[in-house]
Amino acid sequence: MSDTTQERDHRMALSWTFDAGDPVLARALTRAEPGRVWQDTLAGHHGAGPQRRALAHDTDGLVILARRSDTRFVMPGDPEWPASLADLAGAEPISDRGGVPVGLWVRGPGHLGEWVDRAVSIVGARACSPYGQGCAGELAAELAEQDWTVVSGGAFGIDIAAHRGVLSVDGSRTVAVLACGPDIEYPRGNMLVLQQLAEHHLVVSEIPPGGRPTRIRFLARNRLIAALGAGTVMVEAAARSGARNTMAWAESLGRICMAVPGSVHSALSVGPLHLIRERRAELVTGSEQVLELVSAMGEHLVEAPRAQPHRLDRLPAALMAVYEALPARGRRTPGEVSLAVGEPVQSCLAALGALEAQGLARVDDDGWRAVPPGSR
Amino acid sequence: MSDTTQERDHRMALSWTFDAGDPVLARALTRAEPGRVWQDTLAGHHGAGPQRRALAHDTDGLVILARRSDTRFVMPGDPEWPASLADLAGAEPISDRGGVPVGLWVRGPGHLGEWVDRAVSIVGARACSPYGQGCAGELAAELAEQDWTVVSGGAFGIDIAAHRGVLSVDGSRTVAVLACGPDIEYPRGNMLVLQQLAEHHLVVSEIPPGGRPTRIRFLARNRLIAALGAGTVMVEAAARSGARNTMAWAESLGRICMAVPGSVHSALSVGPLHLIRERRAELVTGSEQVLELVSAMGEHLVEAPRAQPHRLDRLPAALMAVYEALPARGRRTPGEVSLAVGEPVQSCLAALGALEAQGLARVDDDGWRAVPPGSR
Numbered sequence: 001m002s003d004t005t006q007e008r009d010h011r012m013a014l015s016w017t018f019d020a021g022d023p024v025l026a027r028a029l030t031r032a033e034p035g036r037v038w039q040d041t042l043a044g045h046h047g048a049g050p051q052r053r054a055l056a057h058d059t060d061g062l063v064i065l066a067r068r069s070d071t072r073f074v075m076p077g078d079p080e081w082p083a084s085l086a087d088l089a090g091a092e093p094i095s096d097r098g099g100v101p102v103g104l105w106v107r108g109p110g111h112l113g114e115w116v117d118r119a120v121s122i123v124g125a126r127a128c129s130p131y132g133q134g135c136a137g138e139l140a141a142e143l144a145e146q147d148w149t150v151v152s153g154g155a156f157g158i159d160i161a162a163h164r165g166v167l168s169v170d171g172s173r174t175v176a177v178l179a180c181g182p183d184i185e186y187p188r189g190n191m192l193v194l195q196q197l198a199e200h201h202l203v204v205s206e207i208p209p210g211g212r213p214t215r216i217r218f219l220a221r222n223r224l225i226a227a228l229g230a231g232t233v234m235v236e237a238a239a240r241s242g243a244r245n246t247m248a249w250a251e252s253l254g255r256i257c258m259a260v261p262g263s264v265h266s267a268l269s270v271g272p273l274h275l276i277r278e279r280r281a282e283l284v285t286g287s288e289q290v291l292e293l294v295s296a297m298g299e300h301l302v303e304a305p306r307a308q309p310h311r312l313d314r315l316p317a318a319l320m321a322v323y324e325a326l327p328a329r330g331r332r333t334p335g336e337v338s339l340a341v342g343e344p345v346q347s348c349l350a351a352l353g354a355l356e357a358q359g360l361a362r363v364d365d366d367g368w369r370a371v372p373p374g375s376r
Numbered sequence: 377m378s379d380t381t382q383e384r385d386h387r388m389a390l391s392w393t394f395d396a397g398d399p400v401l402a403r404a405l406t407r408a409e410p411g412r413v414w415q416d417t418l419a420g421h422h423g424a425g426p427q428r429r430a431l432a433h434d435t436d437g438l439v440i441l442a443r444r445s446d447t448r449f450v451m452p453g454d455p456e457w458p459a460s461l462a463d464l465a466g467a468e469p470i471s472d473r474g475g476v477p478v479g480l481w482v483r484g485p486g487h488l489g490e491w492v493d494r495a496v497s498i499v500g501a502r503a504c505s506p507y508g509q510g511c512a513g514e515l516a517a518e519l520a521e522q523d524w525t526v527v528s529g530g531a532f533g534i535d536i537a538a539h540r541g542v543l544s545v546d547g548s549r550t551v552a553v554l555a556c557g558p559d560i561e562y563p564r565g566n567m568l569v570l571q572q573l574a575e576h577h578l579v580v581s582e583i584p585p586g587g588r589p590t591r592i593r594f595l596a597r598n599r600l601i602a603a604l605g606a607g608t609v610m611v612e613a614a615a616r617s618g619a620r621n622t623m624a625w626a627e628s629l630g631r632i633c634m635a636v637p638g639s640v641h642s643a644l645s646v647g648p649l650h651l652i653r654e655r656r657a658e659l660v661t662g663s664e665q666v667l668e669l670v671s672a673m674g675e676h677l678v679e680a681p682r683a684q685p686h687r688l689d690r691l692p693a694a695l696m697a698v699y700e701a702l703p704a705r706g707r708r709t710p711g712e713v714s715l716a717v718g719e720p721v722q723s724c725l726a727a728l729g730a731l732e733a734q735g736l737a738r739v740d741d742d743g744w745r746a747v748p749p750g751s752r
Binding site: 017019047048049050052053056096131134135214215216260261262263264265269273276277279282283284285286289312317320321324325338339341342343344 | 393423424425426428429432472507510511590591592636637638639640641645649652653655658659660661662665688693696697700701714715717718719720
């Protein structure tokens with residue numbers, strides 16, 4: 001049995017024995033080889049619980065279960081292993097979860113490592129509004145068109161809207177990071193999309209096949225979503241939302257935190273607007289701004305919104321003064337104009353001629369009047 | 377004739393002779409007394425235009441016109457003169473307008489100086505949306521309830537929505553700063569509101585009675601709106617909007633710049649979202665946040681939006697693990713739970729008992745199941 005095969009077995013066993021993001025396992029793996037950590041676990045050095053689970057572990061059963069759903073186990077050192085996950089080693093645990101995963105269970109034809117080289121994560125409320133759904137879908141589709149991978153959690157609401165947005169673009173790439181085994185289509189309502197992702201994209205989890213989603217696993221999963229993206233965008237989130245936990249991870253991982261604003265009357269704006277207000281997230285209104293932030297300097301540059309040039313803007317001050325002195329209804333004589341603007345009648349007549357030439361003034365027997373721009 | 381009466385006459389004459397925010401007049405007044413500036417103007421030292429206007433000036437006519445509309449002329453040194461306008465002396469001219477006004481033409485029972493001691497300015501699009509109208513109206517009303525004065529421009533859209541919001545509050549105070557004579561009800565559509573303001577609040581202008589609104593006067597007027605408020609809030613503004621000019625003034629005057637966010641799909645969000653994104657304005661969602669920014673430190677403190685406390689949050693990790701191990705449908709035996717969480721059966725039974733006591737678990741002959749919080 002080759003060393004890597006052995007390491008793979010040990011890591012798979014540890015992945016089954018310890019729950020997602022268990023800091024005990026993470027710490028142990030920073031100190032010893034997986035093989036050693038596995039032996040220590042069997043010996044009970046990492047607690048009675050893990051020991052009991054370890055003794056009940058059945059490698060062959062797990063391998064068979066994984067094969068059934070075409071799930072592969074990807075571990076550090078594998079070509080497909082995402083380099084970005086290494087950043088989790090340094091990050092402080094949040095809500096008692098953390099560390100580099102011992103391995104990932106992966107379904108789908110994509111090459112995880114390459115796909116997340118250029119990836120943006122999109123998170124938000126499950127019970128989102130049509131507005132948030134639209135924002136997430138458009139943003140994801142536009143990122144995909146720009147050849148970026150979109151990472152999300154496969155959940156209801158913003159997550160699935162983002163995945164769906166990507167599916168609408170040919171040759172696009174999206175990664176769903178689940179809080180249950182990659183073979184579990186949860187939530188049921190997203191089954192069809194998740195099946196498409198497993199067939200044409202990527203479904204990834206820290207949880208071995210068959211594993212059920214739990215609250216703790218959602219919290220652990222969030223750190224992977226944050227770590228796999230160059231930045232994370234929050235689209236709609238109520239005051240109480242898992243997306244805030246993901247943003248906290250993105251922050252502590254030094255990823256770019258972004259948020260899409262919305263109506264101040266919507267409870268779903270509380271999350272994004274709070275982060276923007278606190279300057280913990282950049283305000284983004286669309287993909288250009290996201291790409292400007294996550295791209296290498298200068299690769300994408302966004303222009304400040306410019307006002308449409310307007311004919312009156314280009315008028316010299318002198319002409320403008322005369323134009324303003326003209327009534328829209330009624331008429332004014334050059335003498336009246338002259339008094340109004342305080343310039344000699346001669347120069348006023350010259351100005352009036354110039355305005356007439358530009359179609360901004362008209363004269364008849366009663367005198368001069370203004371012509372609103374574009375009303376010709 | 378007393379000195380102040382003389383100065384008043386000179387300033388009124390200068391106010392009629394020079395257009396609003398004319399930097400020539402502003403400069404001259406920093407160098408010489410109004411009386412001297414007036415003589416110099418008559419002598420043509422400030423240009424042929426002003427000289428011609430000055431020679432055509434009729435003080436008595438102007439005074440009569442002002443009296444007709446109960447308009448008073450307020451000048452520096454008068455008790456009613458707003459101290460905050462002095463900041464305009466230092467500020468760089470914007471779009472060729474600037475400086476401290478030579479005086480203000482004021483209508484209404486309010487005491488301008490006292491009223492703008494605690495004032496917030498609200499600006500935005502004329503062609504605003506119902507959303508912006510609602511935001512401006514609510515914000516203005518809430519500020520008025522907190523005993524703050526609301527300054528705006530009496531224009532269509534956001535301006536008038538702000539004034540109307542204040543009118544809905546008893547004992548409230550609002551100031552309309554116009555780009556025409558204070559006796560001119562412009563725009564016509566706002567006539568009734570402007571009449572109410574002149575009767576019960578304040579209508580203020582740099583333009584003498586009878587003066588028509590012009591493009592240049594709107595630009596000059598904006599600096600007064602910015603100067604009179606401790607801060608200015610932008611509510612909806614397209615890329616091309618006068619409100620951006622007002623915000624630029626607020627910025628250069630060191631006033632607090634604030635903006636209300638909105639849908640990223642609305643063209644009227646471009647102005648506010650751009651300022652927030654560029655960190656040239658603080659994101660505000662309501663009056664608390666505005667007051668927190670403009671009030672003396674600590675007078676108004678806003679709490680970060682807090683998630684509602686949730687029973688599951690308060691569960692110890694051990695109990696949580698057991699709770700998560702329980703199925704919502706079906707049952708699990710203590711042995712199964714023990715294997716799932718990797719804890720001895722004894723401690724699992726204790727945990728199950730604790731969860732049952734909290735109504736989070738229920739047991740029957742088939743085993744244990746989870747009870748969602750609050751579903752009791």
